[in-house]
Amino acid sequence: MSYKALEFAVSGPIATVAFNQEHVLNALTPELVADLSRVLPEIRQNPEIRAVIITGRGRAFCAGGSLQSIGEGFGPAEGHRYMSEGTRWVHELATLPKPVVAAVNGIAVGAGLSIALACDVVIASEKATFGAVFGKVGLVPDVAMTYFLPRVVGLQRAKELVFSARIFPAAEALALGIALKVVPEEALMDEARAMAQAFAQGPTFAMGLAKGLLNRSHNAALEEALEREAAAQALLFQTADHAEGVRAFHERRPPEFRGS
Template identity: 40%
Template sequence: MMGESILFEIDRGVAKVTLNEPEHLNSLSRTITEGLEKALDRIDQDTNIRSVILTGSGKGFCVGGNIKEFPTEMNALQIKDWMKSASNLALKLNRIEKPVIAAVNGFSMGAGFSLALAADFIIASENASFGMVFNKIGAVPDMGAHYYLPRIVGLQLAKYLMFTAKKITAQQAKELGIVLNVVPESELNTRALEIAHQMSESALSALGLSKSILNRSFTMSLEQILYEEGMAQGLAFSTDEHKEGVQAFVEKRKPDFIGK
């Protein structure tokens, strides 16, 4: 446990992080932001953790920033600095060398939508909904929304979702490629765990290297990607996971990467 605002548990190498201020629909309060940052730091450093599930308690995954905590007396430069804590979460999720699954259980609005997009996969319950609703309060999408959304749905649709602040259902989000799976609410945790455990059985060092390249691939040329792949392969081939994988292939058995 990371405090009352963030619940933290580990199940067979899967870290489950739950935003736990359901009375506020898990808006990004100072306590949730600080707790989530601590949880991600622990996940990054703990070699026994091999995959991550990020979810929310109650009816909301996360409805974005806590308006009651918004600065009212700051100038533009001060607000830019104030934004660093939320922006840092997006960076940590992007750089963490373990697969992250957002299990979206309800409302995913504003920065909460951005938070889900920063995960590697989104699994949503049938009652989940999504919205880039920043414009409704005269704000700009943040926490990496301008990076992730156009990469997933294309520039035109990203503009439409941001400019109109349109809310979409879980099924609509799946049709746009935002969501991987839509499941009944009662099956959300089970489905997220299935995927997380599947990922946790992978060669984690190779997976982390691949995630790093993929997250930068839209800004690199083919030549740069080929170079990055060569460097990554050099690192991957030097690991015990690679040796186990080759040995398992030769012996015609399933590789055991855990603990390698």
């Protein structure tokens, strides 16, 4: 497939999605939404892809929603439809059964911060900046930020970030737990690729199930969590990767997982 607002490349087991609308700081335009809606299912359906990197070109990772697309605003029904139809891809991103690394190269505000939060791991450039800036235009957080932000930083800190709508640096994102690691700008993609490569060598199917269990853990009672774990483990006991892991353990060597 060809894409207008992003670059998509696959190298070995790693897929890289790079937003490339530098003229609008990689804002979430209709073109980018359309491309994300197509590329994420493509990644899901390709068994050769075992890890994903999402990044941006130029000064921004993603500068949030496109105010030009909103224009003069919407009526209630039209606004609800615009948001519901324009954010379906977020569920696809958050539930991809493969590890997703956000390589935040620059500005990640509004929906850009939401996208980073929906990924599994965030590595940030020292020059990256973040912000839940929706309040600056009289809106609430969207693109699943109200789901992910409190889970990452806690409810009180999430409220402060949303109410203040302030921009904060990569060092604070690290302290808040939004970023796992902050690295020099020139090292960002090397760090992201190294992490994605390490993830890609793991048992992809098991990692996908583990991701789903962890994502639902906040909404699960203890009994539910135990039952979900048991069901997943019963399935994984039958896999080639589990058998390989057991063999490697007994043979005292690193396992060679195939992702199945």
